[in-house]
Amino acid sequence: MTGRLERVMDKLNGGVVRAFLIVVGLFWLVPTVGLLVSSLRAPEDMSASGWWEVFSKPSQLTLDSYQKLLENGDITGSLVNTVLITVPATVLVVVIGSLAGYAFAWMEFPGRDWWFLGVVGLLVVPVQVALIPIAELFGKIGLFGNILGVVLFHVGFGLPFAVFLLRNFFAEIPRELLEAARLDGAGELRLFARVVMPLGGPAIASLGIFQFLWVWNDMLVALVFTNADSQPITVALQTQVRQFGNNIDVLAPGAFISMVIPLAVFFAFQRQFVSGVMAGAVK
């Protein structure tokens, strides 16, 4: 009988697989842990030794860098800007995308499907294509350096995905539901607000989370369209990277603070995030 041998092999395999996954998991965790620990050590300690020394000298841990950072007006101001950019850019994409998604799913007008396909075609347009033209446009109409300009840009580039995702989701709403509401005398706007939007909850959540993370994490668009007063945290930190060795006490805690909200959103809404990622695999 080879049964016993196979069982031994299976066990061994199981052990190897587990060991491999543990090593890989550590490999994936260590960089982030390194940043966290670095942000919790004094700059003198950081220039003297590696962050892992903290495991033998836990007394090195201190919140000083965070305290200094939060007293730094540039950084706190840029955090406020990040919120001022991200929240409207997310809400607008959801609202405008839902309106269009509903129209594409349930209204009738000439060339509807062609218009929709046109929007889908825009899914893969790289943002880089628009940087120079829009910078020029914003310069002319006075939106350059303005938070509104960055918000608009993010809405524009968020819309193809929003329309794509929501149209497909809304199209699956049972026709009977909409007709029943219509028979009750609901107008188009009421139908949209009272029936379609609530039923579209899961898709809207996915879209909202996706767009929120996208805008919150963006650096390139903000780098081009904001100035010192309107820059978000990513750009504020980017300006510090040039002197990387000297201001790790700003960069490490700053990067960590900028990660806290996205990570919280990620852990709280994993399921929606994953379904957003799946739907967005074409983006």
Add this chain to the structure above:
Amino acid sequence: MATPKAVEAPKAVGAPGAPTAPHSRKSVTGTRKAVAALFLLPALVLLGALVVYPIGYSLVRSLYDQTGDGFAGVDNYKALFTDDGIRTALKNNVIWVVFAPTVATALGLVFAVLTERVRWGTAFKLVVFMPMAISMLAAGIIFRLVYDQDPDKGVANAVWVGVHDTFAEASAFPKAHPGRDSPLRADGGGGFLTEEPVRAGVPVSLPLVGVAPDQMPGGAEKAVKARPEQGAVTGTAWQDFTRGKGVGTLGVPDPTELGYAGMRIEAVKDGKVVASTKAAGDGTFTLPAEADGARLRLPAANFKEAYNGLDWLGPSLVTPAIIGSYIWMWAGFAMVLIAAGLAGVPRELLEAARVDGATEWQVFRRVTVPLLAPVLAVVTVTLMINVLKVFDLVFIIAPGSSQDDANVLALELYRKGFSEDQPGIASAIAVFLLLLVIPVMWFNVRRLRREVRR
């Protein structure tokens, strides 16, 4: 996706004149076109102004010179292949597109298959997927830290040097050299040799200087003058200098001076090593009688500079290093999509193959991978598009000195457009990037056309 209804629903009220198209999802309401237009207007205006208009603008702008006044024909496009910066960027983009998506997808596949076999698979997936939620800027800062050149700071080099030193002998005395009145002379190969032959029974002094106090090996003890021993060559190798106290008695171990613990010593006769040993903690050593009449050599291995790891962010490794950080961010994406595909693979197929005596590897290679091929293709293509646009990671991780070597198209576009004031060339790069994604655009539209037409 859209579920076609076999039965035509009753005609909507309030729209007596609406045409009954054979579409499954005709308007429930027979909406007036004006209302539809109102619903669509905000989206179409924004898309037109912010996405479509820039495409047209870039196309036109790429045909004009840098000031925008003179028509330049295809000059800007020629620059794509003649400008050194852009050529490096192109070359790097090819490296990125070939390696980053394939490695990320391969890892994602391996992780997805293996996590199915452990109970804590979900926790593992969470860890690997997490980097997707953070910004490329944060990831960039994280990896600047990881790739720090100093092995005492950068974890990549700390590990690398650790592994290296496990296999290669570490040298302990990188800057040691003979002081004044030393019996030692350079041997021409990085080591040192005594001028006079040594005699058994007569202790030898091998004083050196130059090792920084914090660089002394951990086992170093107070240096001791060796005792004479019959039929053996004895001696002391030590640091003939103490910070703040000077040399003391030159050529004699003083109580404050430390032995060169672990220093290698060879006895050489006519160019041949006849005996060798290592100094003890107090610097003393003993060589057998064969060493009588030989000259003592401290071989070069003692004095080599300590191995300092790899220059991750130097010109030659910077692109692979940044690709590594990208894979750290995106392997989780591949893993999650592939795991979802894997959940749809019928278990019976795998079981049947196992019952037929296939090994796990054969099952993986001949059943799992072919069944997942469509998912793998989607993941790889998605990552390829994503990689074409990579900007933040390169911008943040590559230090100023090697940013030219790490250059990619998206970065070069930014530089040309916003710091070198060459909008014509930048527009040509933009059009080029757009051309590269058009096949995918076409593919998306075709796939969807089938669905909307159902």
